[in-house]
Amino acid sequence: xxxxxxxxxxxxxxxxxxxxxxxxxxxxxxxxxxxxxxxxxxxxxxxxxxxxxxxxxxxxxxxxxxxxxxxxxxxxxxxxxxxxxxxxxxxxxxxxxxxxxxxxxxxxxxxxxxxxxxxxxxxxxxxxxxxxxxxxxxxxxxxxxxxxxxxxxxx
Numbered sequence: 001x002x003x004x005x006x007x008x009x010x011x012x013x014x015x016x017x018x019x020x021x022x023x024x025x026x027x028x029x030x031x032x033x034x035x036x037x038x039x040x041x042x043x044x045x046x047x048x049x050x051x052x053x054x055x056x057x058x059x060x061x062x063x064x065x066x067x068x069x070x071x072x073x074x075x076x077x078x079x080x081x082x083x084x085x086x087x088x089x090x091x092x093x094x095x096x097x098x099x100x101x102x103x104x105x106x107x108x109x110x111x112x113x114x115x116x117x118x119x120x121x122x123x124x125x126x127x128x129x130x131x132x133x134x135x136x137x138x139x140x141x142x143x144x145x146x147x148x149x150x151x152x153x154x155x
Contacts, residue, residue, distance in 0.1 A: 003037045003154045004122035006113050007079075009048040011125060011144055016066055017056075021127055024147045028125065032078045036155055039079040040120065042088070042112045046070065046081065084112055091115035099134050106134045114141055123150055 007028065015025040032039045049070065053063045073079040084092070092108060092115035099105040106114075110131040117124035117140040126132065127144040135141060142150045 002121055004040050004117075004120055005032070005037050005150075005154075006041055006117040006120070006122050006124045007039055007045075008110070008113055008124065008126035008128060008144075009041075009045050009052070010127050012045075012049060012070070013052060014127060014144065021144050024144050028144075028147050028151075029073075029078075031151060031155070032073075033076075037151070039073070040116065040122065041079060041081055042084050042116055043081050044084075044109055044112055048109065082116070084116060085119070088112065088115045088119050091118055095135055095138060098137075103134065104130075106131055111135075114138065117141065123154070125150065 005028065011025045011028060013019070014021045015029065028037075029039075031037045050067065053066065057063050057066075070079070074081055089112070092111040095111035095114055096106050096108045110126070110128060113126070114124045114131070114135060116122070118138060122140065124141045125144055125147060126141065129143065132141055132143060
């Protein structure tokens with residue numbers, strides 16, 4: 001396992017909206033800024049965050065500030081945004097097709113992040129416990145709350 005972390009969009013939203021796992025999200029981003037880990041995310045990340053802002057943040061100036069911060073992380077190569085390859089997309093479909101009609105199926109969007117982690121021998125960090133419960137058998141996925149132990153393993 002390398003030092004690549006694939007952060008779910010909800011990791012950034014924890015920090016932006018001052019949610020309960022804000023400190024874990026800040027720690028993860030701080031480690032990336034210090035070049036201790038590398039953040040890699042599918043291009044979908046920016047769209048998901050923008051969609052949340054569209055429906056939940058009325059102040060366009062604040063929306064612009066948050067999106068500018070993400071762009072700065074990308075410009076500084078703290079966060080690498082990638083268009084998912086064919087291998088990632090096929091793995092995402094495989095992940096999204098697991099589950100059943102009773103417990104539900106993983107979301108394709110979450111599966112793209114997870115597949116990106118699997119294909120790159122990285123770890124997908126999320127606070128989406130529903131996704132985690134459905135796909136733990138694939139590995140390469142950890143809860144944001146467990147980030148300190150993840151960091152110890154890969155740093």
